[in-house]
Amino acid sequence: MTRFLLTILIAMAAFAVAHAGEAAPVVTPTLGAGDDAFIARQQEAFLAEVSKTLEACPPAYPEPRERTLALRLIDAVLHDTHSPNRAAVQQFFHARIAQAAAQLESTHPAAGLQVWKFYNHGFVVRTQSITVAFDLYRGPSRFRWDKADGSRERVDSPGFPIPLETVERIVKQCDVMFISHEHGDHTDPSVVELFVKQGKPVVAPEPVLKGSPLYESITHLKREAHTIQKLAIQNGARELDVVIYPGQQYQSGGVPNNVTLVISPEGLSFAHNGDQINDPYPDYQEDFKWIDAVREHHKVDLLLTNCWTNDLLRMVRGFNPQLVIPGHENELGHQMNDRVPYWGDETFLGLNYSQVKAEFPTVPLAWGETYHIVPKR
Numbered sequence: 001m002t003r004f005l006l007t008i009l010i011a012m013a014a015f016a017v018a019h020a021g022e023a024a025p026v027v028t029p030t031l032g033a034g035d036d037a038f039i040a041r042q043q044e045a046f047l048a049e050v051s052k053t054l055e056a057c058p059p060a061y062p063e064p065r066e067r068t069l070a071l072r073l074i075d076a077v078l079h080d081t082h083s084p085n086r087a088a089v090q091q092f093f094h095a096r097i098a099q100a101a102a103q104l105e106s107t108h109p110a111a112g113l114q115v116w117k118f119y120n121h122g123f124v125v126r127t128q129s130i131t132v133a134f135d136l137y138r139g140p141s142r143f144r145w146d147k148a149d150g151s152r153e154r155v156d157s158p159g160f161p162i163p164l165e166t167v168e169r170i171v172k173q174c175d176v177m178f179i180s181h182e183h184g185d186h187t188d189p190s191v192v193e194l195f196v197k198q199g200k201p202v203v204a205p206e207p208v209l210k211g212s213p214l215y216e217s218i219t220h221l222k223r224e225a226h227t228i229q230k231l232a233i234q235n236g237a238r239e240l241d242v243v244i245y246p247g248q249q250y251q252s253g254g255v256p257n258n259v260t261l262v263i264s265p266e267g268l269s270f271a272h273n274g275d276q277i278n279d280p281y282p283d284y285q286e287d288f289k290w291i292d293a294v295r296e297h298h299k300v301d302l303l304l305t306n307c308w309t310n311d312l313l314r315m316v317r318g319f320n321p322q323l324v325i326p327g328h329e330n331e332l333g334h335q336m337n338d339r340v341p342y343w344g345d346e347t348f349l350g351l352n353y354s355q356v357k358a359e360f361p362t363v364p365l366a367w368g369e370t371y372h373i374v375p376k377r
Contacts, residue, residue, distance in 0.1 A: 180274020
């Protein structure tokens with residue numbers, strides 16, 4: 001048993017011992033005290049099993065059956081409406097992100113790409129020479145709750161976000177952060193401030209943090225399809241080749257959404273699409289003019305895509321990556337029915353994610369997990 005897994009289990013056991021016999025406050029208001037306490041115990045047991053399974057079966061392609069079941073079990077836990085306020089969920093989340101921070105401090109690939117998944121659509125990608133972050137976010141301190149009477153309530157979850165000291169460790173390992181768009185589950189001012197204080201560039205569309213003291217420190221590159229731009233990193237010691245595709249999140253009224261393609265000094269390439277979505281569909285087709293053509297201009301080794309965009313298959317075909325790693329599963333700031341699960345819920349949502357997995361190598365990751373890819377040349 002590894003030190004990490006042992007730490008999680010000890011933390012859960014210590015919490016249980018410390019609170020044995022206490023009448024814990026009800027977390028999910030629709031449950032009675034006894035049922036709520038049972039859900040808390042069950043989630044603790046489920047997440048302990050998840051931790052053991054993920055430790056024994058790290059990310060792989062094809063996906064081992066044990067991992068599929070572990071990810072489904074995560075779905076079951078996180079679709080308790082008030083799961084962000086469950087002690088077991090918070091401990092699981094914080095421990096997994098702390099593990100990723102420790103791995104970043106000690107892992108340096110000799111070849112290829114090493115990618116870590118953090119929260120929501122937050123990723124860090126490392127090559128031999130660079131470390132690039134996308135949409136790092138500490139996690140929601142409030143979530144939406146759709147009540148039985150049809151009303152919606154905002155519920156505070158102050159114990160869920162990643163501690164700042166953990167985020168600072170992550171930022172220290174990164175050379176640059178790209179932010180896709182202005183929404184709060186992708187733009188985290190506390191993370192941006194850490195990058196700025198360390199003198200590291202943050203690249204974002206113009207609306208991001210407009211009116212904030214941090215705004216003047218943000219780099220705004222041209223949003224121009226297929227055009228390579230230069231970005232200085234590591235205090236000018238290196239330059240990155242970057243393409244900023246002029247994406248949109250149309251379902252929110254056309255929010256500018258940078259779709260970023262990075263080409264490393266080694267010639268490795270990886271793209272992150274933020275919340276790119278052409279919705280309502282099929283009315284909004286404009287962005288497919290460049291999406292369909294990415295493969296004609298650039299070779300893409302890795303695509304980090306949101307799992308719920310409409311016609312995901314067409315988007316992935318446009319990039320034609322060697323590997324797909326999805327993101328944005330189980331966004332806990334959303335109400336329960338809008339936390340897209342690992343199992344997809346694609347019939348209800350009208351998605352074609354299963355077709356992507358049939359056509360392209362795809363590796364889903366849990367919070368804090370890492371995967372290494374050496375692209376074929």
